[in-house]
Amino acid sequence: MTHWIIPDWPAPKHIRAATTLRTGGFSQAQFSRLNPADHVQDNPADVLKNRQKIKQMLALPSEPLWLRQTHSSDVICADQDAQELLADASYTRKKNIVCAVLTADCLPLLLCDVQGTTVAAIHAGWRGLLNGIVENTVAKMPDSELLAWLGPAIGPQCFAVGQDVYDLFVNQSRLFSSAFTPQSGDKYLADIYQIARMILVRAGVQKIYGGQFCTVTETERFFSYRRDGQTGRMATLIWMD
Numbered sequence: 001m002t003h004w005i006i007p008d009w010p011a012p013k014h015i016r017a018a019t020t021l022r023t024g025g026f027s028q029a030q031f032s033r034l035n036p037a038d039h040v041q042d043n044p045a046d047v048l049k050n051r052q053k054i055k056q057m058l059a060l061p062s063e064p065l066w067l068r069q070t071h072s073s074d075v076i077c078a079d080q081d082a083q084e085l086l087a088d089a090s091y092t093r094k095k096n097i098v099c100a101v102l103t104a105d106c107l108p109l110l111l112c113d114v115q116g117t118t119v120a121a122i123h124a125g126w127r128g129l130l131n132g133i134v135e136n137t138v139a140k141m142p143d144s145e146l147l148a149w150l151g152p153a154i155g156p157q158c159f160a161v162g163q164d165v166y167d168l169f170v171n172q173s174r175l176f177s178s179a180f181t182p183q184s185g186d187k188y189l190a191d192i193y194q195i196a197r198m199i200l201v202r203a204g205v206q207k208i209y210g211g212q213f214c215t216v217t218e219t220e221r222f223f224s225y226r227r228d229g230q231t232g233r234m235a236t237l238i239w240m241d
Contacts (some may be wrong), residue, residue, distance in 0.1 A: 003034055003057065007149040012116030014095075017238040018058050019108060021221045025050040026240045027232060035223070035232025037102045037174035038066075042232065055233060061096035064237055069102065071127040075120075075136045088128050089109040089137045091120035098239040104223040105159075107192050107214050108151035109134065109235035111205075113142045119238045126161070129195055130168055148200050148208045151236045152222050155214025156181075156191035159226075165190065 003024030007017045023036030026049045031042040036054055038047045055063065065078045068086045078090040078097050090099040091111075099121035101108050106125035112118065120137050122128075138146065163186040169176035179194040193211035200208055215222040215234075223232045 007210060009149045011112050011147055014115050014241045015112050015119060016241055017071035017110055019236040020054055020234050022223050022232060025053060030228060030230050031232040036235045037233035060098050062098055064098040065090050066100060069123045071125050073128060073131040073133045073136050088133050089120060089122040091118060091140045093118045095240045098237050100237045101231035101236050102235055104225045104231055104233045105154040107153035107196055109139055109196060110149045111223050112147050112240045114145045118142050119240055121236060121238050124196060126165060129199060134199045137204050146205045148191055148205050150196055150211035152213035152215050153192050154226060156189060158214060158216040159190045159192055161188050161190045164185055207219055
């Protein structure tokens with residue numbers, strides 16, 4: 001049994017990527033089992049063992065750059081010995097550097113160029129999508145054709161939001177209205193995958209893959225904050241061999 005997903009996208013062969021599932025690790029109770037997040041009140045020793053297992057099972061060339069994610073639009077270069085890891089995306093042009101993001105309903109989004117010179121990992125919650133995390137990361141990529149992969153996130157039948165979130169997106173662009181399905185009581189169902197695709201296309205990215213998961217309903221495979229509250233996280237990682 002494999003405990004990860006390999007992106008189905010036509011990236012160059014030397015570009016490696018994966019999203020871990022919740023199975024196969026050491027954490028207990030609501031963090032069961034492969035939780036690599038150290039900010040969710042899981043047992044630190046179990047988190048460390050989970051990170052070591054991920055490194056081993058994916059044959060990672062180095063320790064991933066674990067960001068301190070704050071739903072910002074900040075992007076950092078993973079090549080540099082970053083002391084300040086407060087960011088929601090990282091990119092690298094160097095081999096054997098592992099970019100990573102942690103999610104449990106938010107969208108993990110991977111980028112690479114078709115020549116395979118640069119890779120990036122993005123933590124794209126609705127706030128990050130609204131405030132430019134995707135555009136800011138695309139701006140760090142080469143000025144050539146890019147590929148994007150949308151990893152496991154909350155599905156369009158489960159992501160209920162209020163009028164405030166709808167208004168924020170639609171006030172930015174009326175086109176976003178097509179990604180929201182009205183419900184009763186000033187509520188909407190939001191399609192985070194569609195929102196991300198629209199932003200990517202606007203940023204010049206045409207080749208977009210993935211986006212068929214639902215972290216809320218696929219309980220055996222994925223952690224979900226919206227479903228469970230306190231819970232673990234999946235890691236989505238990308239690097240160049």
